Amino acid sequence: xxxxxxxxxxxxxxxxxxxxxxxxxxxxxxxxxxxxxxxxxxxxxxxxxxxxxxxxxxxxxxxxxxxxxxxxxxxxxxxxxxxxxxxxxxxxx
Ligand SMILES: [Zn+2]
Numbered sequence: 177x178x179x180x181x182x183x184x185x186x187x188x189x190x191x192x193x194x195x196x197x198x199x200x201x202x203x204x205x206x207x208x209x210x211x212x213x214x215x216x217x218x219x220x221x222x223x224x225x226x227x228x229x230x231x232x233x234x235x236x237x238x239x240x241x242x243x244x245x246x247x248x249x250x251x252x253x254x255x256x257x258x259x260x261x262x263x264x265x266x267x268x269x
Pocket of ligand 1: 184186188207211
């Protein structure tokens with residue numbers, strides 16, 4: 177079950193939210209000041225990092241393979257696929 181973290185745009189405090197659903201809420205009320213002007217942070221970054229390191233473990237040449245395969249297309253950023261992926265931790269709620 178994932179924990180999502182949000183940064184308040186009013187007071188910059190961080191709010192953690194244990195979430196049982198499949199999709200993270202876009203924003204949760206700030207635990208400090210109650211503002212709903214919060215932005216999700218951390219969890220997607222951590223996920224990207226772990227998936228990237230898994231890809232590197234899988235095959236250290238992977239990045240270069242992707243680069244050469246995608247170099248001549250309009251979608252030459254391999255990370256766009258990771259950005260669209262769904263974390264496994266969101267699937268077993
Ligand atoms: Zn706040």
